[in-house]
Amino acid sequence: MAWLTKSRFLSGLQCHKRLWFDIHQPIEDSAEPNIQILQGKAFDEVVQGLQPGVVISRERGMPAAIAETKRVLAKGSRAASTLYQPAFRAGNLAVIADVLRRAGAQFELVEVKATTQVKETHLPDAAFQALVLQRAKIPVGRVFIGHVNNEFVLRRAGDFEGLLVEADITESVRGYLAEAAARTLEFQEVMASDRMPSIVVGPHCLSPYECPFLARCTAGQETPEYPVDVLPRGGKTVATLLADGYRDLRDVPAKRLTDEMHRRVFDATCSGLAFFDLAATTELRRLTYPFAYLDFETISFSVPEVIGTRPYEQLPFQWSVHVEYAAAEIRHAEYLAIESFGDFDPLARSLIGALPTAGPIFAYNASFEEQVLLRLAELLPGQAAALRGIAGRLVDLLPVARAAYYHRDMRGSWSIKSVVPTIAPELNYEKLDEVQDGDSAQLAFLGLRSRNMKPERAQALRNALLLYCRHDTWAMVVLRRFLCGEAEANLKEFQC
Ligand code: SF4
Structure with a gap:
């Protein structure tokens, strides 16, 4: 029987x-890396370096790891007081713990999570481990969740003292043990x-x-073309409609929808005619040239790499800027730091130089760009005034698009990836090669930093990153013009 x-x-x-x-009927584990898994691995490695201990290898499989753990524990107090990745079995239950350390005659169990706080989902995870250890006759006194301290600031390279904080969840685990035991039988x-x-x-x-x-x-399931859950912030309304048997929004009686935005989405979906409210773009149409468009790509680390930064800070490695000086004068500039990542000075200097000294700077969901600019200003006191000035000129296109426009193919989403293909199908993000969203941009960046990539592959990945960020700012050029009712025809010749 499987364990x-x-x-x-x-x-x-x-x-x-x-x-x-x-x-x-298991599915093969994906060989593709994933940002969360990489964050977790990096944090695990740091934790293992904080206190000396024995790391039990998983390489030869679970039975070998269980035998190795037994061998180490059999040495009693002569063995290392901390074990990383020890493995245990009790009947058909088996577990690999993150950290087990001696505390007098007992042990402390630490489940390591690369989150910045304890989450509800951590309890059953830790309780199952405590149950297996209890049945394997390992006396566990206290149970902790070891997580990332988001107040930690990296002061010296490689010094991670203080990055790990441990929250004692012993009482909660005790309260859950009976339930965990019942569940194991089930x-x-x-x-x-x-x-x-x-x-x-x-x-x-x-x-x-x-x-x-x-x-x-x-x-094989028939999925409705416009499911009722496209209703934005649908919450209770969607739940009630689903409970009443509605699947496709077009089948819902109009009188069931009272929220103005829901009616707008409903009308556009049923009629096939896009909603457009020119009045909602009045402020946008009042703005005058030059227009700049800014997009950052950022990365965050569970384990900070750059001196002076905290875990999970969004740190920029790339930007793209389009500038419309006039209807027929558009220029593009970009920056990508791979080897020089962490030296934000050239990134900020080149950005300041690429932007016109006056005029609006458009971004989509501009609070993100604002946050990045203000953090750069903190890290680079010499350029703080210029960076804060740029942040002060940001104009967010997202709320304008949300108020002025809806096409049923947006399926309830105003993300730029949903909006722009409905007005310029050639700008569909799915047509981009391997970097199509923020996560794949981060993976591409990490891949390029790994340095064991063939030069042709590295060049292709670098090009994909540049294209993706450029695509984002170009999409904003097209969107602003569309929202302002300006001709799009002459844009094609400028498209990079
Ligand atoms: S019903 Fe849902 S949770 Fe269960 S196996 Fe299928 S997809 Fe997974």
């Missing part, structure tokens, strides 16, 4: 069918059964994480 491990226990908590799939039955549990997709498929089997469970 009930921590990841399977968590699968079972989300859905019996997910657990059953894990055992009977889950072992699911695992042993030949029959797939009959569970239909629902909100549980996305909570607390998106289930990896979602595509399998929805395959």
Whole structure:
């Protein structure tokens, strides 16, 4: 019989069918890296460097790791007082803990999470480990969640003292142990059964994480073209409509929708005619040349790399600027730091030089650009005035687009990736090669920094990053003109 491990226990908590799939019809783990996993690994490595200890290798599989853990613990107090990645088995339950350390005659168990606070989902995770250790006769006195201290500031390279904080969750774990024990019995039955549990997709498929089997469970299902959940901030309205059996927004009686934005989305969806309110663009149309358009790409680290920065700060590595000096005069500038990342001075200097000294600077969801500019101003006192001046000239196109425009193909979203293809189909982000969103931009940046990439591959990735950021500012040029009712025809010759 397969062992009930921590990841399977968590699968079972989300859905019996997910657990059953894990055992009977698993999918291969994706070889693709993912930002959250990389953040977690980096934090784990730092934690292991904070206190000396023995790291139990997972390389030869779980049984070998369990045997190795036993060997180390058998040395008693002569063994290292801290074990990283120790593995335990009790009957059909098995677990790899993050940290186990001696505290007198007992042990302390630390579950390491690269989050900045304890989350509800951490409790069953830690409680399952405590249960397995208890049954494996390991006396656990206290249980902690070790997480990232978001007040930490990197003062010296490699000095991470203070990055880890531990929250004592012993009492909560004790309170959950009986439930965890009952669940292990329930889950072992699911695992042993030949029959797939009959569970239909629902909100549980996305909570607390998106289930990896979602595509399998929805395959062959007829999905409505305009599902009712396209209603923005639909909350209770959507839940009530779904409960009443409505799937496609076009089938909903108009009188069921009272919110003005919901009616707008409903009307545009049913009629196929885009909503456009010229009056909502009045302020935008009053602005005069030159117009600048700014977009940053940023990266954040669970373990800070740049002196003076905190965990998970958004640090810029790239910017793109388009400037419209006149209807027929548009220029582009860009900056990408790979090897020189962390030296923000040239990034800021080149940005200040690329922007006109007056006029609006458009961004989409401008609070993000503002936050990046103001943080740069803190880090670079010599350029603070210029950077704050740029932040003060930002004009956000997002609220204007939200108030003035809706096309049914936006499907309830005003992200620039949803809006722009409805007015300029050639600007569909899916047509971009491998960098199509913020996450893939971060992965491309990290890949380029890894230095073990062939030069041709590195050049292709660099080009993809530049194209993506340029695409964002160009999309804003097209969007502003559209919102202002200006001709778009002469734009094509400027497109980079
Ligand atoms: S997609 Fe939903 S129903 Fe299917 S296994 Fe996952 S959680 Fe269960």
